[in-house]
Amino acid sequence: MSDETPPPLTDAPARKALGQHFLFDPSILKRAATAAGPVAGRTVIEVGPGPGGLTRAILNEKPALLIAVETDPRFSDALMGWPEAQDGRLKVIAKDARKVHWEKVLAESGAELPALIIANLPYNVGTPLLIDWLKAGSWRGSMALMFQKEVAERICAKPDTDAYGRLAVLAQAVTRPHIAFTLPPGAFRPPPKVDSAVIVLEPLPETERFAHLDLLEQIAGAAFGQRRKMLRAALKPFAKKRGMKAEAWLEDCGIDPTARAETLTQAEFRRLALSLA
Known part of the structure; x- marks a missing residue:
């Protein structure tokens, strides 16, 4: 002291x-x-x-x-x-x-x-x-x-x-x-x-550093909100609000639609966010 x-x-x-x-x-x-x-x-x-x-x-x-x-x-x-x-x-x-x-x-x-x-x-x-x-x-x-x-x-x-x-x-x-x-x-x-x-x-x-944290937060929140589901199901409501099909969006980003959120790397989450930025 x-x-x-x-x-x-x-x-x-x-x-x-x-x-x-x-x-x-x-x-x-x-x-x-x-x-x-x-x-x-x-x-x-x-x-x-x-x-x-x-x-x-x-x-x-x-x-x-x-x-x-x-x-x-x-x-x-x-x-x-x-x-x-x-x-x-x-x-x-x-x-x-x-x-x-x-x-x-x-x-x-x-x-x-x-x-x-x-x-x-x-x-x-x-x-x-x-x-x-x-x-x-x-x-x-x-x-x-x-x-x-x-x-x-x-x-x-x-x-x-x-x-x-x-x-x-x-x-x-x-x-x-x-x-x-x-x-x-x-x-x-x-x-x-x-x-x-x-x-x-x-x-x-x-x-x-990743610049689009708001987008990243929304995507990660949606993906982990239903973490037991495959990404194509977990992200379906999020994608639908943006006029997208979740499965096609994931495939376009090079991510397996049947994967689950906990398997995605930082780089893959960034890729999803950047596709909407």
Whole structure:
């Protein structure tokens, strides 16, 4: 811990409605703060700082600016009293992270880009936030995010595995995700019912990133929405809305209509999306 103001409200109860589970172990917090690479001199975004354990760990690594977004006024008010909030190194936004206009906030803050995103995400908003960040522009750099272990595995999954699905297709279209480390329920207060994991998502080189994520999301969502069916059946409603026959569309893209979604590679999903772009 630094000799500055310690994290506030360490005894404040977590609120189930906000999906809160807090970490206080300094060694775990340091690992999470540095999992995505060096923080010194960088702009960092943190969502759901709660009582500030990870916030302090990030600040100890000397970022140029830490933007902390917290919807719970118990914690946002306390964080605004930290010395770093007074001298401009910590910017606290008391708002639901799903409603934040990230590019506007970064521009108004004079942030150095790309920004790192480091967060112990509230369980109930983690997935939608990730999808928004995957679709973000060049302002978003590497991410180190804590999820339920099952969700982390889905993000990092490869084809022909049970965990492979829409999240993996989207995440791997623009990033290279991997699980950095896992955590048992007992590491948190209160303990969740499942293991957790920190995943690091490193942006792919610009020439390898897929530009049409909205289309990719629609196709992957339709394909995995009925994952036990052959693709020609699973994608039939999607194709019909676009005046196409699913079987012919798949064949035109060089994909076996009798295959199932979990067998398709990233390249094949991209091919389907590009055919409609």
